[in-house]
Every structure is written in C-alpha cells, then in structure tokens.
Amino acid sequence: xxxxxxxxxxxxxxxxxxxxxxxxxxxxxxxxxxxxxxxxxxxxxxxxxxxxxxxxxxxxxxxxxxxxxxxxxxxxxxxxxxxxxxxxxxxxxxxxxxxxxxxxxxxxxxxxxxxxxxxxxxxxxxxxxxxxxxxxxxxxxxxxxxxxxxxxxxxxxxxxxxxxxxxxxxxxxxxxxxxxxxxxxxxxxxxxx
Amino acid sequence: xxxxxxxxxxxxxxxxxxxxxxxxxxxxxxxxxxxxxxxxxxxxxxxxxxxxxxxxxxxxxxxxxxxxxxxxxxxxxxxxxxxxxxxxxxxxxxxxxxxxxxxxxxxxxxxxxxxxxxxxxxxxxxxxxxxxxxxxxxxxxxxxxxxxxxxxxxxxxxxxxxxxxxxxxxxxxxxxxxxxxxxxxxxxxxxxxxxxxxxxxxxxxxxxxxxxxxxxxxxxxxxxxxxxxxxxxxxxxxxxxxxxxxxxxxxxxxxxxxxxxxxxxxxxxxxxxxxxxxxxxxxxxxxxxxxxxxxxxxxxxxxxxxxxxxxxxxxxxxxxxxxxxxxxxxxxxxxxxxxxxxxxxxxxxxxxxxxxxxxxxxxxxxxxxxxxxxxxxxxxxxxxxxxxxxxxxxxxxxxxxxxxxxxxxxxxxxxxxxxxxxxxxxxxxxxxxxxxxxxxxxxxxxxxxxxxxxxxxxxxxxxxxxxxxxxxxxxxxxxxxxxxxxxxxxxxxxxxxxxxxxxx
Numbered sequence: 001x002x003x004x005x006x007x008x009x010x011x012x013x014x015x016x017x018x019x020x021x022x023x024x025x026x027x028x029x030x031x032x033x034x035x036x037x038x039x040x041x042x043x044x045x046x047x048x049x050x051x052x053x054x055x056x057x058x059x060x061x062x063x064x065x066x067x068x069x070x071x072x073x074x075x076x077x078x079x080x081x082x083x084x085x086x087x088x089x090x091x092x093x094x095x096x097x098x099x100x101x102x103x104x105x106x107x108x109x110x111x112x113x114x115x116x117x118x119x120x121x122x123x124x125x126x127x128x129x130x131x132x133x134x135x136x137x138x139x140x141x142x143x144x145x146x147x148x149x150x151x152x153x154x155x156x157x158x159x160x161x162x163x164x165x166x167x168x169x170x171x172x173x174x175x176x177x178x179x180x181x182x183x184x185x186x187x188x189x190x191x192x193x
Numbered sequence: 194x195x196x197x198x199x200x201x202x203x204x205x206x207x208x209x210x211x212x213x214x215x216x217x218x219x220x221x222x223x224x225x226x227x228x229x230x231x232x233x234x235x236x237x238x239x240x241x242x243x244x245x246x247x248x249x250x251x252x253x254x255x256x257x258x259x260x261x262x263x264x265x266x267x268x269x270x271x272x273x274x275x276x277x278x279x280x281x282x283x284x285x286x287x288x289x290x291x292x293x294x295x296x297x298x299x300x301x302x303x304x305x306x307x308x309x310x311x312x313x314x315x316x317x318x319x320x321x322x323x324x325x326x327x328x329x330x331x332x333x334x335x336x337x338x339x340x341x342x343x344x345x346x347x348x349x350x351x352x353x354x355x356x357x358x359x360x361x362x363x364x365x366x367x368x369x370x371x372x373x374x375x376x377x378x379x380x381x382x383x384x385x386x387x388x389x390x391x392x393x394x395x396x397x398x399x400x401x402x403x404x405x406x407x408x409x410x411x412x413x414x415x416x417x418x419x420x421x422x423x424x425x426x427x428x429x430x431x432x433x434x435x436x437x438x439x440x441x442x443x444x445x446x447x448x449x450x451x452x453x454x455x456x457x458x459x460x461x462x463x464x465x466x467x468x469x470x471x472x473x474x475x476x477x478x479x480x481x482x483x484x485x486x487x488x489x490x491x492x493x494x495x496x497x498x499x500x501x502x503x504x505x506x507x508x509x510x511x512x513x514x515x516x517x518x519x520x521x522x523x524x525x526x527x528x529x530x531x532x533x534x535x536x537x538x539x540x541x542x543x544x545x546x547x548x549x550x551x552x553x554x555x556x557x558x559x560x561x562x563x564x565x566x567x568x569x570x571x572x573x574x575x576x577x578x579x580x581x582x583x584x585x586x587x588x589x590x591x592x593x594x595x596x597x598x599x600x601x602x603x604x605x606x607x608x609x610x611x612x613x614x615x616x617x618x619x620x621x622x623x624x625x626x627x628x629x630x631x632x633x634x635x636x637x638x639x640x641x642x643x644x645x646x647x648x649x650x651x652x653x654x655x656x657x658x659x660x661x662x663x664x665x666x667x668x669x670x671x672x673x674x675x676x677x678x679x680x681x682x683x684x685x686x687x688x689x690x691x692x693x694x695x696x697x
Contacts, residue, residue, distance in 0.1 A: 045488075048592045048686050060587050072494055076471035082463065104505050179459065 005166060006155035010095060010148055016176050017089040024191035025136065031074050031190075032131045038066045071128055078124040086187050087144070089176030091169055092151055099154030113153065120146040197302070200318060201295050208294040208325035212287045212334045217279045220336050221594035221684065222601045223637075224483060225630055227337035229255045231282040232637045234268035244636070252426055258434045259426070263379040264339040277637075282337045289345035290334025294325045296348045297547065303355045304515045312562050313555075320554035326578070328585050329491035329539065329546045332484070340543045343380035346372050347390065347544065351518055354394045358514075361403045366412055369394060374419040382529040382541045384423055389525050391416050397517055439533040464536035468527035468545060471497060473537045482600035484539045486588045491539055491546070493585070495577040496553045503556030515551075523548040595685045604691030605634040607681045608665060611694055613639035615678060619696075620660035623647045627667050628692060653697045662697040 045061040077083060084093050103113040123143050131139075158165040223231065233243045233253050242248050244255070252259040267285040275281050301317035308314055324330055333341045350373035357365035370391055377387035395412060398404040404412065426432040437443060441460050448456065467473060475497045478485035485491060492500075507519075522544055530541035557574070564570045598604075608624075608631050616622055622644035624631050635642050644665075653662055668680060668690040678694040 045592070048595050050686060052591060056587070060584055065584075069488070069494075073472065073476040076476055076497065080470045080472055082466050082470065085466070101505065101508070105509055 003156060006152055006159055010092065010151045010155055012091070012173050014088050014092055014144070014148065014151075016173070017085070017087055017092070017180050020180060020187050021087065021140070021191065023193050024187075026192050027127065027131070027136075028190050028192055031077055031127060033067070033071050033074060033128050038063065038070055042066055071125070074128045075124050078127075083190050084147075085176075085179070086190055088147065088151065089173070089180065091172035091176050092147070094172060095151035095154040095158075095169075096147055097154070098158055099150030099152070101154070102157040103150070103153060110153075113150070116146050116149050120150070201298060204298065204321050204325055205291060205295050209287075209291045211325065211331055212291050215590065216283055216287060216335050219590055219594050220332075220483075220601050221598045222603060222606050223279055223282060223337065224601045225605075225633060226255075226260075227282050228602065228605075228633050228637045230260070230265050230268055230337060231277065231279075232633060233260075234265050234272055234282075235277050235637070237265065238269040238272050251422060252431065254431075258438065259431050261339060261379055261381065263375060264337070264342060267342070268337075283335065286337050286339075286341045287334055290330065290341045293330070293334075293341070293345045293348055294321050296345065296352055297321050297324050297550070300348065300352050300355060300518070301515075301551070303352070303359065304512075304518075310510065312558055315558055316551070316554045319557050320550050323496075323550050323554055324546070326582060327492060327546060327550060328485065328489055328589075329478075329543070332486070332589075333540065333543055336483075338540060339380040340382070340540050343376040343383045344544055344547075346376035346379060347383070347386070348547070350376070350390065350394075354398075355514075358398070358401060358403055363408070366394070366398065366404070367415060370412060370416050371419065374416060374423075377420065377423050382526075384427055385529040386525060386544070388416075388420065390521070393517070393521055441532055441534055441536075444534060461531050464534075465527055465531035467537040468530065468542050470537070473539075474549065479535070479537045479539045481535075481539070482597040486585065486593050487596060488588050488592075489585055492549060492553070493578075493581045495581055496549075499553045499556030499560065500549060501556070502560055503552035503554065506559040507552060507555045519548045519551050598683055598685050602630065602634065603683050603685070604681055605630050606638055608692050609635040609638035609642070611679055611681055612642045612644065612663075612665070615663055615694065616642045618661070619663040621645075621657060622663045622665070623651065624665040625649060625651075625667060628665060631665070664695045664697050665692055666695065667691070668693040 042061050042063065046057055049057045049061065081093060084096065088096065100117070103110045103117065123146065127139060127143065155165075155169065158169075229244075233255070236242055236244055237249065243250050243253050247254075251262055253262060253265055254260075264285060268282055271281045271284045272278075275284070298317045298321035301320055305313050305316055330341075350369045353365050353369035353372060357369060373387045373390050373394075376383040391413075395404065395409050399406075399409055427436075441457055441464065442453075444460070473479065473490070474492055475490040475494050478489070478491050507516075512519075526544035527542050530536060530538050533541065561567060561570060605628070608628065612622060612631075612635055616639075622642065624644050624646055626646045626648055629646055631644075632646065635644070647664075651664075663678065670690065674693075674695065676696045678696050680690050680694070681692040683689045683691050
C-alpha cells in the first residue's frame with residue numbers, strides 16, 4: 001500500500017510539471033556545449049592578455065580548460081532547483097533529495113542505488129555534448145527515469161518513517177499544481193518552444 | 194593554544210595580503226557609491242556636514258535615496274589619519290573583511306572545540322582558510338562595500354553571543370546585540386536580518402537557561418531602543434525610497450491587486466530559489482560586472498562537490514549549536530535579497546558565503562576521513578586550490594580592470610582630473626548631462642572645479658560671446674576637431690575614447 005501511495009506522489013508531482021514540457025521542442029542552449037562560443041570567448045580572453053607572457057596566456061586560455069569550464073557551467077545548470085522543480089514540481093524535488101539522502105545514509109543496504117546515482121550524475125553530460133543527435137522525448141525520458149527511482153525511494157522511506165509525511169506530500173502536490181498553473185515564465189528559461 | 198595563535202596570525206596575514214595587494218588599481222577606480230561615500234566622509238571630517246549641508250546626519254542623502262551611516266563615518270575616521278584617497282574609501286571594508294576570517298575561526302572553534310568527532314575540530318581551520326581565499330568575500334572586501342562591514346558586525350554579534358553562552362556576563366549579550374544592531378545601520382539588507390538574529394539569540398539563551406525572562410526583556414528593550422531609529426527611518430518616505438526602487442513590488446505597479454497577491458509571493462519564491470542555484474554560486478554569479486570577475490562564480494568550482502558531501506555529512510550527524518547558527522544564515526539571509534530586484538544579487542546575499550563555506554569545510558574534512566589515500570587526497574586538494582586560485586588571480590589582476598572598467602566609474606576620474614588641469618585656462622566649464630556623474634567625481638577628485646551640466650542641444654550663450662568655454666562631451670569616435678583640447682581615454686585593452694574636451 002505504501003509503495004502505491006509513494007508511486008502516486010511521484011507520478012503526480014512529475015505529471016503536473018511535465019505537461020508544460022510537452023510544448024517544448026528542445027532544452028535551452030545554455031545547457032549545451034558550443035565549440036563556437038568557446039572559440040569566440042578564447043579570442044576575447046587572449047585579446048585581453050596582450051603583453052602577457054605567452055606561456056601564461058596558453059596556460060589559462062586554451063581549448064581544454066575552456067571546454068572543461070563550459071561543460072561545468074552547463075552541467076551545474078541541471079542541478080538548479082528551479083530547473084528540477086520545472087520538471088518534477090516541489091514534491092518531486094523534495095522526494096528526490098530525501099531519496100538521495102537515505103541512499104547515502106544507508107549505503108551498505110542500498111548498494112544498487114549507488115549505481116543509479118552514478119548514472120544520474122553522468123546523464124547530463126550526454127545532453128551537454130550529444131544534444132542534437134538524440135530525440136528530445138527519448139533523451140528526456142532517459143534523463144527522468146533515475147530521478148523517478150530516487151523520488152520513489154525517498155517517498156517510500158519517508159512514509160515508512162511516518163504516515164504524516166503523506167500529508168506534507170499532498171500539500172507539496174497542491175503547491176506544485178498552483179505553481180505550474182500560474183507561474184510558467186520559469187520554464188521559458190529552460191526550454192525552447 | 195600556541196598552535197591556534199600561530200594559525201590565526203598566519204591566516205589573518207594571508208587574508209590581509211590578498212585583500213590589500215594592488216587595491217587602488219583592482220577594482221579599477223572607485224564606483225559612484227564609493228565616491229559619494231568618500232566625499233560625504235570628507236565633508237563630515239572637514240566641516241561636520243554632509244554634501245547637502247546637514248550636520249552629522251544619521252542618514253546620508255545621495256542620488257535621491259538615503260545611505261546608511263556606519264561606513265561613511267568609518268571612512269571619515271580613516272581620512273583623519275591618511276587623508277582623502279581611494280585607499281581611505283576602501284580601507285574599512287578591507288580591514289573588516291580581513292578580520293571576518295579570524296572571527297569565523299573563533300565562532301567555529303567555540304562551537305566545535307569539544308566536538309565528539311575529533312576530526313570536526315579541524316573545521317575552524319579549514320573554514321577560516323577557505324574564507325580567506327573565497328572569490329566572493331575577497332572581491333567585496335576589496336571594494337568599498339558596506340555589506341562586508343555589516344557581515345563582520347553580524348559575525349561579531351554571533352561570536353559575543355557564543356561567549357555569553359559560555360560565560361553569562363551581561364555585558365557580553367548587550368555588546369552582542371549592539372553589534373548586530375550596528376549591522377542594520379551599515380547595510381540595508383540587515384534591517385531585516387538583524388532583528389531576526391536578536392530574536393534567535395534570545396530564544397537560544399532562554400532555552401539554554403542562560404537568561405531569565407526578566408533579563409531577556411531587558412535585552413529586548415535595549416535592542417528596541419537602539420533599533421527604533423531604523424524602524425522610524427524604514428517607515429518614513431525617505432526610508433521607503435530604496436525599497437520602492439528595488440523591491441519586487443516595483444515590477445507589478447500596474448497590475449491588479451489579486452494578480453499582485455498571486456504573482457509577488459511566487460516571484461519572491463522564484464528569486465529565493467535563485468540563491469541556491471549552482472550556476473549562481475559556482476559558475477557565473479549574478480553577472481553584474483561590479484560584483485564578480487566574469488568567468489568566475491562566487492565560490493571556486495571545485496568546492497561544489499565538497500558542498501554536496503558537506504551538506505549530507507552535516508545533516509546526518511548531530512550539530513545542535515552549529516545548526517542553530519548555520520541554518521538561519523542559510524535560510525534567512527537570502528530573504529531580503531529575494532524580495533528585491535535584480536535577483537540573484539551577490540552583494541545583498543553576501544552572508545550566504547558563511548554557511549556555504551562551513552558546509553564546504555565539513556565536506557573537505559569528512560572526505561579526508563573517508564578516503565584511504567590521505568596523502569594523495571591532500572596532494573589533489575592542493576593542486577585544485579592552487580590551480581583555480583591561480584586562474585582566479587589571473588582573471589582578477591589581468592582581465593578585470595580592463596574588461597569591467599565601466600562598472601567602476603571608468604573615465605569619470607580622468608574627466609575630473611582633466612578639468613582640474615584645464616579649469617584655470619577657461620572662463621566657464623560646461624559638461625554634457627550624459628556625463629552627469631562627473632558632478633560627484635569632481636567633488637571628490639577636483640573640488641576646486643566648478644561647472645554646469647548642459648543638455649546635448651546646448652549652444653554657447655550670447656552673453657559668453659567673448660569668454661572662453663570648455664565643453665566636455667562623450668566621444669563616440671568622431672574625427673579629431675580643430676577645437677579639441679584633449680581626449681579622455683579608458684584604461685581598457687582598446688584604450689577607447691571616453692570623452693572629449695572642446696574649446697568654444
């Protein structure tokens with residue numbers, strides 16, 4: 001029974017928010033690595049280093065370092081609470097955090113979840129680097145599955161701890177519903193319609 | 194004990210060196226609020242009045258709003274010793290920014306020195322060292338920002354309160370409250386933060402039986418007495434000016450009441466969440482050129498992983514007293530910033546640097562505890578810190594002053610100095626209103642020069658037919674005219690022309 005309730009919470013949070021994403025054609029450009037952007041930025045940076053030693057210029061402004069910095073920037077965007085709320089709602093974010101918390105806390109018991117966590121940490125890199133080559137719907141589904149596993153695990157753990165958490169989840173679902181029905185500009189920052 | 198003093202001396206020296214080195218060149222020039230503070234401090238010191246002739250005011254009028262007094266009086270104090278200079282304007286911020294580092298050590302040491310987890314006793318060392326090198330804190334300590342001093346006063350208040358919990362002497366809690374109240378007289382955001390922290394202090398003191406109800410009421414009375422002028426000011430039309438300019442409300446002026454009721458809380462919640470965005474903290478900051486170096490976030494990139502470890506590690510163990518201070522700092526401090534625009538705003542949310550630094554320190558220490566290859570870990574950490582530290586230093590000292598010169602009043606100092614050079618050769622000086630900031634800059638750099646601001650369409654009046662006139666206009670790259678007296682160049686990479694001085 002608790003499993004079913006947990007699943008309902010996870011799917012309701014996700015369903016409320018995900019409906020808005022169906023209008024999107026792709027994720028916003030800032031989530032993707034662009035070699036052209038990198039080249040332009042490097043040219044600008046090098047221009048500001050006129051007169052500096054060549055070694056210093058090469059050390060701080062090269063394609064390898066620039067790529068790492070750009071990929072890092074896009075990568076952290078995937079962990080922006082506002083982005084995650086736009087996909088999973090407030091309830092989904094809270095369940096996800098609790099899922100990760102319990103999986104880390106009981107690491108010996110839930111070893112398989114560490115594998116899911118590793119996949120989850122690597123998935124944004126696929127989007128950052130290979131974004132044009134995978135269909136939008138396919139990759140978003142791939143991206144979402146590990147999140148849902150953690151959310152389900154978090155919901156289950158919390159409900160097992162106290163049934164009162166179910167009341168909190170209901171409130172969070174209501175907040176998510178309210179947020180997503182009234183406040184949509186947040187989505188425009190993350191997706192292209 | 195000797196080891197602690199040695200560490201404190203070392204970390205304070207390192208912190209001071211990082212904040213002092215080339216401070217008059219980077220950031221490149223005083224920005225308009227620094228110049229205004231500097232000029233008001235100078236007039237207070239020399240004539241006992243502000244720029245509008247008000248004797249020893251509690252609130253300083255500037256650019257149609259009112260500034261808090263602590264910073265300006267501090268600069269006046271510094272100017273009494275070293276005279277009117279750019280360093281004098283920035284010195285209070287540098288000194289208190291530097292002193293925040295050992296103060297953070299003191300707070301964490303008081304809380305964690307008897308920690309059951311022996312490894313946690315190293316956290317004060319790690320956290321204070323981190324604060325000393327954190328880009329966010331370094332940058333705001335090097336400019337004349339009131340927020341750095343307010344943060345120091347808040348830290349001092351917390352430190353004194355912790356001392357009070359150890360040794361319940363009345364003067365300690367009174368000093369603690371005074372310090373926190375002073376922060377509200379230093380920076381606008383603390384008008385909201387200060388009362389919340391005083392309430393927190395009293396609650397903690399009451400729960401831990403260090404204050405009786407009677408003593409608590411006395412402390413609350415002292416707080417109210419000291420805080421009353423801030424409340425009166427905040428509710429006055431003068432105090433509301435700043436709020437009206439920057440609050441979220443200002444974006445929904447024309448919308449209906451019901452829409453405001455729905456939209457404003459949502460906008461504020463959305464703004465609030467922006468402060469916890471990893472992009473804001475680790476990648477780009479608030480993208481205001483005056484607030485950070487382009488290409489850097491507020492914290493180092495490598496700190497992100499330790500922040501995650503630290504947060505999970507922190508909350509899986511019990512830290513009663515530390516949680517009482519870290520959590521309010523984490524939760525309360527973005528609130529005033531979230532109620533304003535633009536958001537996120539790294540200056541208004543500066544106190545957030547403290548809980549984040551504490552969490553990162555926990556992450557570093559816990560990772561050290563868990564990892565088997567401790568030497569390799571230490572070596573890797575050293576490489577990471579040195580590499581990103583060097584990258585930050587390169588961007589800060591080589592790029593920042595060229596790329597962001599206009600964010601720091603670039604050109605206005607040079608215009609003022611040019612006016613100082615030529616003003617004796619002309620009967621009248623007129624400055625295009627597009628360069629209206631020259632007014633406050635020339636008061637600071639060239640007080641002997643008088644001029645009038647004119648519109649773009651201004652023509653030399655008939656009455657001045659036989660007088661010589663110096664006209665200062667922005668330069669948009671037109672060719673050199675025969676009546677050009679001089680040109681003002683920016684100290685950026687292209688040496689762009691900022692303004693031209695024409696003889697009429």
